Amino acid sequence: MASFIRQFTSSAVLPVASSTSSSFVDIPIPSFIISNSKSATWLYTTVAIVGALLLLEQSVYRSKKKHLPGDSWTIPIIGKFADSMKPTMEGYMKQWNSGALSAISVFNIFIVMASSNEYSRKILNSPAHAEPCLVHSAKQILMPDNWVFLNGKSHVEYRKVLNTLFTRKALSIYIGIQDAIARKHFVQWLADAQKDPSPQSIMMTARHLNMITSLRVFCGNHIPEHGAIEISEKYWDITQALELVNFPLAVPGTKVYRAIQARKVAIKWLELAASKAKTSVANGCEPECMLDEWVKELEAPGYKGRKDFSDREMAMVVFSFLFASQDAMSSGLIYGFQHLADNPDILAKIREEQYRVRAGDVDKPITLEMLDQMPYLKAFVKESMRVKPPVTMVPYRTTKAFPISNDYTVPANSMVIPSFYNSLHDPSVFPEHDKLIPDRWLDPNSSANTNPRNYLVFGSGPHKCVGIEYATMNIGLVLATASVLMDWEHHITPESEQVQIIATLFPKDGCLMKFTPRPRP
Numbered sequence: 001m002a003s004f005i006r007q008f009t010s011s012a013v014l015p016v017a018s019s020t021s022s023s024f025v026d027i028p029i030p031s032f033i034i035s036n037s038k039s040a041t042w043l044y045t046t047v048a049i050v051g052a053l054l055l056l057e058q059s060v061y062r063s064k065k066k067h068l069p070g071d072s073w074t075i076p077i078i079g080k081f082a083d084s085m086k087p088t089m090e091g092y093m094k095q096w097n098s099g100a101l102s103a104i105s106v107f108n109i110f111i112v113m114a115s116s117n118e119y120s121r122k123i124l125n126s127p128a129h130a131e132p133c134l135v136h137s138a139k140q141i142l143m144p145d146n147w148v149f150l151n152g153k154s155h156v157e158y159r160k161v162l163n164t165l166f167t168r169k170a171l172s173i174y175i176g177i178q179d180a181i182a183r184k185h186f187v188q189w190l191a192d193a194q195k196d197p198s199p200q201s202i203m204m205t206a207r208h209l210n211m212i213t214s215l216r217v218f219c220g221n222h223i224p225e226h227g228a229i230e231i232s233e234k235y236w237d238i239t240q241a242l243e244l245v246n247f248p249l250a251v252p253g254t255k256v257y258r259a260i261q262a263r264k265v266a267i268k269w270l271e272l273a274a275s276k277a278k279t280s281v282a283n284g285c286e287p288e289c290m291l292d293e294w295v296k297e298l299e300a301p302g303y304k305g306r307k308d309f310s311d312r313e314m315a316m317v318v319f320s321f322l323f324a325s326q327d328a329m330s331s332g333l334i335y336g337f338q339h340l341a342d343n344p345d346i347l348a349k350i351r352e353e354q355y356r357v358r359a360g361d362v363d364k365p366i367t368l369e370m371l372d373q374m375p376y377l378k379a380f381v382k383e384s385m386r387v388k389p390p391v392t393m394v395p396y397r398t399t400k401a402f403p404i405s406n407d408y409t410v411p412a413n414s415m416v417i418p419s420f421y422n423s424l425h426d427p428s429v430f431p432e433h434d435k436l437i438p439d440r441w442l443d444p445n446s447s448a449n450t451n452p453r454n455y456l457v458f459g460s461g462p463h464k465c466v467g468i469e470y471a472t473m474n475i476g477l478v479l480a481t482a483s484v485l486m487d488w489e490h491h492i493t494p495e496s497e498q499v500q501i502i503a504t505l506f507p508k509d510g511c512l513m514k515f516t517p518r519p520r521p
């Protein structure tokens with residue numbers, strides 16, 4: 001009490017206008033009240049500013065969203081961040097089914113999701129309004145000067161050069177490498193299964209097979225074995241960083257930081273490979289991999305394009321191929337194994353075709369000519385990726401206001417995400433759309449074949465996947481060779497049909513398989 005009185009007496013005088021409250025004039029005010037009142041002013045001001053900003057945030061969101069389906073209000077600051085951390089197919093389906101166009105916001109990034117074939121294709125084919133933006137982390141991982149971030153004319157020019165790496169002539173070099181590596185890995189899979197016959201997840205084994213195949217196809221023996229294994233092991237850090245929204249700073253301990261370290265390792269080996277490929281071709285060696293083929297192509301007399309690609313630039317291209325293919329191809333391959341195991345009648349047809357084309361010789365490496373005679377295999381691969389598309393959507397960014405429909409314009413600098421799932425599961429084009437029916441691709445007059453615009457597994461427009469032929473050839477070749485060398489049994493769990501999204505789609509239980517050697521015919 002005494003201290004209270006002391007404070008009271010030493011307090012300042014509150015200047016109050018005498019006209020309004022003369023009786024209070026000169027009443028001494030305690031200092032704690034004054035200091036509290038100052039901080040209260042600050043508090044009120046801060047609250048008012050924050051409140052105004054939050055209101056502004058809501059009104060900006062609503063003015064951008066207009067009549068599109070989506071939450072009427074966005075969660076302050078973070079928006080749908082929590083959902084984007086743990087995306088689920090059910091969540092995406094709900095969003096896609098809410099309308100052909102729908103809106104969400106994550107960290108104040110305004111996002112328009114397109115689910116119909118018409119709008120998805122429109123985004124992919126409107127380079128004047130929208131360009132691929134990948135997820136934010138992709139730029140940090142791939143490096144901003146990677147060719148994949150080019151747009152317009154410079155992108156078209158660069159792609160012309162890269163298209164030469166996927167010609168039939170180039171693929172005929174790659175197919176032998178793919179065949180040999182697949183067989184080597186199957187020997188290992190069978191040896192591992194003999195040691196431990198319990199069903200094992202093929203998530204990592206299939207990913208490893210894929211990575212080693214890609215590295216050998218792209219770089220041949222210009223990367224030593226331990227370098228290839230180092231890239232393969234570290235690559236998982238890159239996959240894990242591909243979330244829609246990441247922690248913005250790549251500081252130690254974050255996923256993006258770890259991914260950047262993994263990229264540095266990969267680029268170091270890929271630069272070395274580019275330099276060795278140049279030396280090898282200069283020494284007159286015949287091309288044995290993609291980098292050799294590229295260097296050789298640059299020197300061809302009829303070649304008119306750009307010739308001066310540095311080791312780093314070539315390394316970044318190869319890295320962009322790894323980046324674009326590793327997760328998608330692994331997804332395609334793993335679902336391929338699962339679909340065949342779950343559909344023995346389809347597997348039997350694949351095998352029948354294999355034995356016929358290989359004339360019973362299962363040790364004979366596959367050639368492009370043999371693949372040409374395997375329409376059922378091709379139909380299966382196409383159908384397997386239709387049912388479970390590895391890539392379900394690709395983020396684009398509007399470079400200017402984009403009048404996407406008669407009654408809606410996507411504001412500039414928004415994210416627009418064309419999704420492929422609904423196109424690939426449109427029941428009017430794919431009757432019994434959830435069923436795996438390879439035969440629908442064998443009839444040229446089927447609705448699947450007469451509506452090619454619906455098959456968006458590899459995208460559409462100027463950024464359509466550059467590796468389509470290689471990807472489908474690789475998935476087909478691995479499954480075909482596996483079918484004649486091995487039997488496999490799928491250990492079905494309640495999660496086998498559920499999907500987990502790790503950049504691309506995978507069976508939630510990791511796809512548990514048991515492999516055994518298959519007797520020769």
Ligand code: HEM
Pocket residue numbers: 124132148159320321322324325328329332390391394456457458459460461462463464465466467468470471472
């Ligand atoms: C099953 C495997 C694959 C799937 C499902 C797939 C799917 C896709 C999709 C959906 C896109 C975006 C297309 C668009 O924006 O319209 C894309 C782009 C791309 N893909 Fe693939 N891809 C696969 C394999 C590969 C492979 C094997 C390579 C390279 C060897 C590759 C290289 C690329 C590149 C470089 C791009 C960007 C092209 C550009 O921006 O011009 N992909 N892919």
